Structures are given as structure tokens and as C-alpha cells.
Amino acid sequence: MRDLATEFEAERGRLLAVAYRMLGSRSEAEDAVQETWLRYAAALADPTARAEIRHLGAWLTTACARICLDVLRSARVRREAYPGQWLPEPVVAPLDQGPRTDGFAPDPAERAVRADQVGTALMVVLERLAPEQRVAFVLHDVFAVPFSRIAEVLGTTDAAARQLASRARRAVHAPDAPRHTADAVEQRRVLAAFVAAVESGELAALVRVLAPDVVLIGDSGGHFPAARRPVLGADAVARLILGLFGRAGRYAGTLRARPVLVDGVEGLHLETLHSDGRPLRVVAALAVDGGRVTGVFHQLNPEKLGNLPPLAAEDRWPPRW
Template identity: 80%
Template sequence: MTEFEAERGRLVAVAYRMLGSRSEAEDAVQETWLRYAGALADPARRAEIRHLGGWLTTTCARICLDVLRSARVRRETYPGQWLPEPVVTPLGGGAPGPDGFAPDPADRAVRRDQLGTALLVVLERLSPEQRVAFVLHDVFAVPFARIAEVLASTPEAARQHASRARRAVTATDVPRHTADPAEQRRVLAAFAAATESGDLDALVRVLAPDVVLIGDSGGHFPTARRPVVGVDPVARFLLGLFARAGRYGQRLRATPVLVDGVVGLHLETVQPDGKLLRMVTAFTVHDGRITGLFHQLNPDKLHRLPALHPDATWPPRW
């Protein structure tokens, strides 16, 4: 099975971008492996595998398509807003950091050619067919003829699905993200300083006029049930959020990390009832200002996170 293991990282990357869930992506890849093992045991089916990478990609994509179709029902009943399960790695990437992050090969595969949290959120607007066509063609350069096999359609129909997805991804209401890592760090440091001081004017200066904030707690913690949009509502919401955190029995602690390949924050505090609150925040940054904030508080999606180092502080050290 060494041939399959050589393809595993790419398959995880494909599945994660389609599903927005690391655990679901791993399940899809495991199911792909089982189907591959079954094909190897059947000479007739084995003869159909002329190009292993293409066969595995097509098989994995079909599995993801089925998951996406069933997930739409689950997402409709999801409590509050939905965000993808974040892939969190050290800010330096690759090597284990002082906070104990040690990304495995699947983490590195997921981060390769990273889409970012904002785009994964936008992909949730698409139909399963549009999402599969867009990810396969625009991200992994799979020909439309092969995508048509996955969708059980024609190449022309697959092309249409990808085109509609592309229009949604580039819509004017999608938070823009053009900043390089150095600019991301600078803007986030200014953001942390403004929220720590409670300076509304300083915070407004670091937020874009049309900034959007989305929080996903999975019903475990109070959070806004709809996106908060606009510089003044978002700024006041954030100052209230961090002021509440500062009143908890233990201090707020944080460390900079990469969230889906983009600079973000891993934060922790303890609530008055003693319950640990952990949050991963992804940002989009454009023209020196934050255009989007994505707070992931759902503990079911953060179970892979290690505890913060005892020396972690707020504001975080950059």
C-alpha cells in the first residue's frame, strides 16, 4: 500500500477543502483506502486503475460529494453560525513550537496551497456540485472531463458548476485578504493592543469599514447568532468580548498561530464557573485593515489543540 500512502497527503488536502472538516476529510480518505484495497483484491476492478492518482482523486471526490449532500441537512439545524474546523499550526510552520504544536504530514498537506478560513466559509454557500467542481478544477487543476465522472454529468455541466462557484467566491461581500505574513502580524499586533487598552478609536482604525465577524460556538457558549457587520458594531462587540474575558477569574492568554495557513490567534481563559473557554480566531487583512474575523469556540472542533504554554500572555508576544 506504499502507492496509496504516497497519495494520502494530497487526498487529505482535497477532502479538507471540499468538506471544511479535518475529521470528515480523514474519514473520506480512509474510505478511499478501503475502496482501493477492495479494488486490488478484484483483478477486474484493478485493471480499471490506469492512473492511480486520478483514480484515487475521483473516488475520494465522490465520497466527499455524498458527505456534502448529507451535510446540508445537518448544517440547516446547526445551532448558530457555522465555521470550518481550523487547522492550527505554529506560526513558524513545520517544526514543533514552544507551545507543543507538532503538525503531522496530514496537517502539512492540508496547509499546502491553503485556501484560508474565509474562502472555506464562502464555499459553504455553494451547492455540493459547485463546491466539488471548484475545488477540483480551480485548486487542483483536475480536467472537467474527470470532474464530470465524479458528478455523473457532462464536462460542460461541470464547467458551469465551477463558473458559478467562481462568481460566488469573488463576490463583493467576500472579505478580502491580500496581506503578506509581515503585514498580517503588524495589523494583528495593533488589533491586540487596541482591544487590551479598550481604545475604541484605535480599534476602529485597524478595522475595515465593511468588516464582518462570525462566531461558531456550536451552542456551547453564547455568541452572536448572525454575522456582525460594519466597523462600529464589530468594534463595540469586540471590546465587550475582551472586557468580559478580562473580568474572569483567570487572565486571558494567547499565542499567535497559523489558522488555515493565515496568521491568527489561539486564546484561552477560564469562565466564572470554572469552564475553560478556548478560541481560535482567523483573520483576513487587506490594505492594512482587518476585513474579517472568524471566532471558532466550538470545543468539538478544537479537540486537537494542545493547551497553551503557561507563559502565554495577553497581548500575545510577537
């Protein structure tokens, strides 16, 4: 069992990456990977099943993808009953983790997200896809799995799997999908401009940082007031953001903030008090394209932020890099 566990652990980071992209939930991704381990151990105990494992990585990816497909199909019902808008459970990592020889965060779940740094914008668009489309797109376009193996996962033909991925690709690149093309340098520059505009309190300054077709989505899970539909347009989004930050200052007296990596790209971890005195945590992720913010994604559902460490006293607003 020690040897089996060693072999599996070598694949865990990649499996977490696959599962997180498909499910949009760190906890569900970890559960899917654990179920993959159980299936792997069971297969090795069966000589017939063991003979089918010719390439361990491919076998584990197929098993994990099938588990995720089942979760996605059942999740559609839960998502339809979800109060308000739904955003993925963010994977948050500090900016100052020190030198990394492999370029990724040390935690396996953080490594899973940072492997290709797609950001929250793509995760939001993936929610529009049917489960089969999402599986086909993630496996092929993100992890370069051949269509023959994707067809095995989906129980269909190579041609049908190819068509599912093509339809998903069109949805990902649709005109109304939030665009995120910025590298790390541009992300930090735009985020700093965004913070400065918010701090100024000037509507015109914030509008200049936002793309004309910017979208804002907030997920509170019903725990706090939040818009039930996406807020569209630079003027509407800027007014809402300035209103939120103004109320936070009035209610809390102080607002804490720290720049962080959210799903692999730069964002903010914020803490304040709600008007009723409850602690309010927010993880804000931005999508950036052409030097402007195209998407603002506020995760404030405490059920999805349980793993966040609290901010320190020195994490004052406005944040410092």
C-alpha cells in the same frame, strides 16, 4: 499490502487537502481519506476494477471526491439544524515549527491545509455553495483537475461541470465575500496592530484596523453564547470584540494567548474562563486585505477544538511573536 500502503501514503497529503477543502472538517476529511483507502484496496482485489486504475493519483482523487460529495449532500441537512453560525473545524499549527525543506507543516493534515494557504475566509465562502459547485470549484480552481474528470465525479457533462465551477467562482468573488489577499508579512503586521488595538481598549484604535465592511462570525455550537447572525461593520465588530475581551479579563483574571497558524494563515489561540467557570478556548482567524481586517472568525465550539494542546503559563496576553 505493504506496497499498496506505501503507494497510498504518498498520495495521502494531497487527498487530505482535497477532502478538507470540500468538507471543512479535519475529522471528516480523515474519514473520507480512510474510506478512499478501503475502496482502493477493494479495487485492487478485483481484476476488472484494477484495470481501470491507469493513473493512481487521478483515480484516488476521483474516488475521494465522490465520497466527499456524498458527505456534503448529507451534511446540508445537519448544517441547517446546527445551533447558531457554522465555521469549519480549524487546523491549527504553531508558528515556530522550525525549518521545513518543503515549506509545509510535518503533520499530514496540517500539510493539507498549508498547501496553498487559502485561510478560513475562503472556507467560509465555500459553505455558501451547493455540494456540486463546491466539488467543481475545489477540484478545478484549487487542485487543477480537468473538467473531464470532474464531470465523472459529478455524473454530468464537461460543459455542466465547467458551469458549476463558474457559478462557484462568482460566489467566491462576490462583493459581500470576506477578502483575504495578504501575504505572511502583511498578515503578521495587521494581526499585531489588531492585538495592540484590542489591548488599548480604545474603540477608535480598533476601528482603524478594521475594514468598513468587516464581518465577524462566531461558532459556539450552542455551548457558549454567540451571535446567531454575522456581525457587520467596523463599529459593531469593534464594540463586540472589546466587550468580549473585557469580560474575559474580569472573569478569568488572566487571559492566555499564542499566535498560531489557522488554516494556513496567522491567527490566535486564546484560553480563558467563561462566566460560569467553564474553560473557554477560542481560535481566532483573520482575513486581511488592503492592510485591514476584513473578516474575524471565532471558533469556540469545544467539539471542534478537541485536538488543541493547552497553552502554557508563559502564553500571556498580549501575545508575543
